[in-house]
Amino acid sequence: MKQRLTKLREALANLGADALITEKAENRFYLSGFTGSTGWVIVTGTEAFLVTDFRYVEQAQEQAPDYTIVNNERKALEAIAKLLADKGVKRLAFESSVSFGTHQDWNRAFENVELIATSGLVEKIRMFKDEAEMVIIHEAVRIAEAAFEHIQGYIRPGVRETDVALELEYFMRKQGASGSAFDMIVASGVRGALPHGRASEKIIEAGEMVTLDFGAAYKGYNSDITRTLAVGEPNAKMKEIYDIVLRAQLAGVQALKPGVTAKAADAATRDIITAAGYGDAYGHSAGHGLGIEVHELPGLSTVSTFVLEPGMLVTMEPGIYVSGLGGVRIEDDVLITADGHENLNKSTKELLILPV
Missing domain, CATH: 3.40.350.10 (Creatinase/prolidase N-terminal domain)
Incomplete structure (x- = not known):
């Protein structure tokens, strides 16, 4: 202090x-x-x-x-x-x-x-996290990662989005979280086109993609992870969109290092999505600062004036959202270090296809 x-x-x-x-x-x-x-x-x-x-x-x-x-x-x-x-x-x-x-x-x-x-x-x-803060945030991330692993065995056709959200929060609380970091997003099928599609009464169906955006609140700090998975075999178009978002997200994470502007980090994702023909379907910023608040400084966007420095913790979360079809978003929590970055998330980003 x-x-x-x-x-x-x-x-x-x-x-x-x-x-x-x-x-x-x-x-x-x-x-x-x-x-x-x-x-x-x-x-x-x-x-x-x-x-x-x-x-x-x-x-x-x-x-x-x-x-x-x-x-x-x-x-x-x-x-x-x-x-x-x-x-x-x-x-x-x-x-x-x-x-x-x-x-x-x-x-x-x-x-x-x-x-x-x-x-x-x-x-x-x-904006600049100290060692004590990072110990807490690492645990908040661990809890969310464990919840993602757990929920893969829970999601199946016939389950409501709200039940998935409740199961995620219950599991995180059992792991030591004080609760969910925010009203979590569980968006299946065509609802995946809603970037902030809060969990609804919709029933998950076979062949749908499900976007999960959630985090753990732990000792005053937060984690924030997004993964999109498939319940059974998805259609070819959604697989194509997933591959584009994954390439953009990996490029965005790779761009995070000291001296890079927040605007350039955003562009690393946006350029890939735009070149693939989905620029208009990516209407939000690439990421945001994370810590005591889920959304804090610095923002990673087309208008941000921040330059990345060691100690900053940001999310990297590009996405594509197509009305009437669905959407995909992938998000990690990334610490800027003196020689580059540390990705706090270890959960796979390859497309998971759950059995039905």
Whole structure:
């Protein structure tokens, strides 16, 4: 935590701000380790405070040992205002994602304090994963990989998509996950053409492809894996699409290394899919950052301005989606390293054809 606070203080100094206030759950957890649902982290040039209420004081003291814990006694605005005044904070950085109402309340309550809107201040620090984070993320990936192996013996004709989703989550929880990282995608047959086709009541049928996009939530971090498999022999067109997506995904992973622009990494997949005649059927970005949030910085897209650096963790997930036919997506979680990349996923990406 101390290293994270040091980086934040450097960013605040560059802004000319005396302190940062954040109540965003993900940033609060990243900076302090606190997992309660209510609290405000305030970091000055020399001190760090966590303002919360009676319900969480003991928890905060245990989870955030580097912080001074302030019991707001059910008067949060007053407690924060007093803290800012006592510490001489005149220029307070805040996240522009806060509500308009919150901003108005702060303007009224924080006397003689200039509020400085920021965007991505903490998120840009979060892009770079440290060793402790990667230990947790590796386990989140392992759980998801084990779930994918398990579900291959469960999927068969006659099973509902929702039952597949429930089985995946149950298995991941038994493996130690706190739950699913997000509302998982189970899209079979023509529903595979929906890039975000959440699990439905549809019955899986023989000859269909099934796209599984899911991840494990584990100790505050997430994994995110996508595999598309066939239940019995698929048609020739879907096999062709699978082969194109696989080539694009492998090329995309290979492109991930320090110094490569996020835009170029996206292009490594997009060029292959476009050359095969499916450019219009690939309408999303090639990938995104992954960690405390499932979607975080940096994005891999046609408009991204990021340059890849060691410590960044991204997904690589090209896909093709054809209305009335189906779709294919393949996704891995990839860490950028000093000499290239480490693909955290080991599950096969060759087309699996399950027996019927």
